[in-house]
Amino acid sequence: METQKLHDDIIRQKEEKDVVILAHYYQRPEIQAVADFVGDSLELSRVAASAPQGTILFCGVKFMAETAKILSPDKTVLTPYPLAGCLLADMAEPREVEEAKKANPTAQVVAYVNVYAEIKALADIICTSANAGKVMEKTEGDKILFVPDRNLGAFHARTMKGKDVRLWDGYCPIHERITPEAIERVQRKHPDALVIVHPECPPRMTEKADFVGSTSQLLRFVEQSDAKCFIVGTEEGILHEMKKKAPDKDFLLPDPIPICDQMKMITLERVHKALKEDIYPVIVEEAIRAKAEKAIRRMLEL
Numbered sequence: 001m002e003t004q005k006l007h008d009d010i011i012r013q014k015e016e017k018d019v020v021i022l023a024h025y026y027q028r029p030e031i032q033a034v035a036d037f038v039g040d041s042l043e044l045s046r047v048a049a050s051a052p053q054g055t056i057l058f059c060g061v062k063f064m065a066e067t068a069k070i071l072s073p074d075k076t077v078l079t080p081y082p083l084a085g086c087l088l089a090d091m092a093e094p095r096e097v098e099e100a101k102k103a104n105p106t107a108q109v110v111a112y113v114n115v116y117a118e119i120k121a122l123a124d125i126i127c128t129s130a131n132a133g134k135v136m137e138k139t140e141g142d143k144i145l146f147v148p149d150r151n152l153g154a155f156h157a158r159t160m161k162g163k164d165v166r167l168w169d170g171y172c173p174i175h176e177r178i179t180p181e182a183i184e185r186v187q188r189k190h191p192d193a194l195v196i197v198h199p200e201c202p203p204r205m206t207e208k209a210d211f212v213g214s215t216s217q218l219l220r221f222v223e224q225s226d227a228k229c230f231i232v233g234t235e236e237g238i239l240h241e242m243k244k245k246a247p248d249k250d251f252l253l254p255d256p257i258p259i260c261d262q263m264k265m266i267t268l269e270r271v272h273k274a275l276k277e278d279i280y281p282v283i284v285e286e287a288i289r290a291k292a293e294k295a296i297r298r299m300l301e302l
């Protein structure tokens with residue numbers, strides 16, 4: 001089926017079947033175009049929990065759809081492609097985290113939302129890239145085990161006074177490749193562009209950037225800034241929303257362009273099939289879900 005027909009059929013079916021479609025900012029533009037809400041993982045989970053529809057079709061990677069299911073256990077959460085995972089989330093195994101907890105019995109485990117349900121269940125509290133600093137600051141005690149993103153953890157640990165922050169050795173390979181060199185290749189032709197990057201980028205990049213923020217914070221920044229041109233250090237899908245929010249501004253990407261193949265596994269054809277056939281339901285074992293929900297709710301209460 002051609003793209004326009006798929007688009008129209010998805011819109012018709014979601015209304016007939018009373019399904020809400022949620023899409024992350026890193027999704028393909030044609031997926032964002034059929035979504036009822038586009039946002040970061042936390043915003044989308046909040047929308048999922050309050051949406052009146054009984055079924056949520058979540059266009060993002062596995063941990064995001066799981067988070068929606070954890071917060072909305074009575075709803076059906078569908079993912080268009082269950083194999084779309086996250087290379088960062090893959091870097092924390094439950095057994096390893098359990099061992100690290102035993103080795104650091106007084107540490108509070110702060111887990112970035114980019115982990116699977118089993119790790120969320122082992123955490124004391126969850127954080128997102130938008131609130132990691134605040135969560136770490138408010139965490140009880142003076143020792144933190146931050147899982148799994150060493151870059152996000154290091155970015156906030158620098159400003160943590162009186163806290164011993166142990167960083168997991170995980171990273172997002174897509175953001176890890178956003179380096180000062182990758183930015184400089186673009187900067188040569190656009191010396192006046194502001195450099196804005198995600199905190200999943202390595203420290204030598206975040207130290208040099210003009211602004212560091214989560215996807216939502218980057219979006220707000222480009223809208224409010226007086227600058228006209230930006231080099232955007234995060235997954236390229238964000239440009240779709242940036243151009244919508246600030247159509248009179250220019251957005252450039254590092255060289256090489258950061259593309260998350262896992263996010264791009266969600267295609268319009270797969271969304272169409274999932275909607276038509278009511279596949280694939282996200283299942284989280286109740287004992288894990290309940291513990292994971294507790295850790296997420298702690299963050300939401302802050």
Ligand code: SF4
Nearest residue numbers: 086087088172174260
């Ligand atoms: S961009 Fe990185 S952190 Fe985000 S889903 Fe892809 S692999 Fe995971």
